[in-house]
Amino acid sequence: MIDFLTQQAAAHAEILITLAKIIILLFVVLTVNAYLTWFERKVVAHIQSRWGPHRVGPHGLLQPLADGLKFLFKEDPTPAGVDKFVYYLAPLLALALALTSIAVIPFGPNPLHFKGHDIYLGITDLNIGVLALFAITALGVYGVALAGWSSNSKYPLLGGLRSSAQMVSYELALTMSVVGVLLMAGSFSLREIIDGQATAHGLFGWGGIFRWNIFAGPFPQILGFLCFFIAAVAETNRVPFDLPEAESELVAGFHTEYASFKFAMFFIAEYTSMITVSCLCSILFFGGWLSPFPASWTFTHYLPSVLLIPFGLWVIWDGMRYETIFGKLILPGVGAVITALGAAFLLFPAVNEFIQGPFWLLSKIFVFLFVYVWMRGTLPRFRYDQLMSFGWKLLLPVSLANVVLTASALLWSNR
């Protein structure tokens, strides 16, 4: 009886921990989403020799907050003749599926110890992590397609049609390009795929970065990565594959008839899937939380502090000379927090050890998010026939060839 009770208590604690993790992750992801819009506008603006948002808050840092309030308080008209149920379902579906996919991403190798519980970073670790992600992505099409259909308007319908055709075409290449990695890892679990890259046979027998799937033997997955990234960009409907919302042809494409928070939900879904794709790229091809340096280079463990402390000090200095009172108050505060974090990583060895994995994973994710924004700032949009022939005649054959070559290399090296 007592055994049973303690078991029940343990089960309840597990559920509570998972709930807490979900809430924290949702909060973090939504905040990152908001600041991703700020980041994107800033970077694209600088690419185009503009300033970007700089009026609301210091350096425009409160712009996402203002945007969010605007989304909340805008009028939300429902156009005449829409299919009410599907019209309301579509943004919900898009957002829910995009947020669900984050749940299978592991963010660090070591668990936190808290009152006898091992709390891993990441909500759940599935045996079929990669497959589950693809399953969620496969359902993600419906958000866009149904939004286009239910709006009872020409442009959204065309956008919805385009997106479903595009996603079906690119999903094949997306799935095939990962098979190489799966063959090398021998597992669907994201955690095991990363662990496999820690001990893989590196290029020329070197360690660190050369053990990641993109360089590692027996067959470096460079082709696979290129196919995966291109197909993933197409799956997330981002430039240069944003034909479903091509504003020069389709007004705003599938979300033309959506306003206010329903529009924001599509927006959040798009940015969340950008984050998911960046996570997947880093995990599948770039070693996840593994450091790019060989394990013997322990001095690289101070890199987070070396980056954070100067950045924090710069933010404090920048805040001191800022024009507005608000900036003078906020920026030094943020800078002080960043500096304190950097100092904490430096002073406590346990914290330093724990932070290595998440630090590298987040840095890689950040790099991929930057590439996304960079592409948006520099690349023109595909024409529709180009999009289709590119997907079917180039990406799919190349990813198939990658599968065959990887399998042969594995056979040849007798693994």
Added chain:
Amino acid sequence: MNAPLIIFFVLAAMCVIGAISLILQRHPIHSALSLIVVMVALAGLYLLMGAEFVAAVQIIVYGGAIMVLFVFVIMLLNAGLEERTNFSKLAGFAGVPLAVALTGLLAAAVARSQDTVQAATQTGATAPTKALANLLFQDFVYPFELTSFLILVAILGAIVLAAPRGES
């Protein structure tokens, strides 16, 4: 009443309600959406039985690829509300008794079965991915490859039938 059993009944209810709604809805898109609900709920049932791989593939292939094509075609043809025809005579004479007979058969089978309702979460116990792969690509590799060849032939046949004749 433990948690897996509750989840089982929720998923089963989703399946049944989705299937009924699939027949009763008048708009093709709504029918397709109901079918997607059925597919996803079925995947959930597979997951409950510990067949992770089958569940994921169920969603990827049926919920994703096939149903997206359905929705795509319905959108492309811009199909409207379907018209209801009267109950055909054949359905009245043969269909209703057959349906009653089938329901009775199923009910009898369930009633006679000695097993209690099983809905235990066995992670990867029923069909672990590795064992499944060994079955498909080792033990049953020839039937498996022959089936895929058959499907390929069917696809080619469809292309040949649909291709315009005369001009190449």
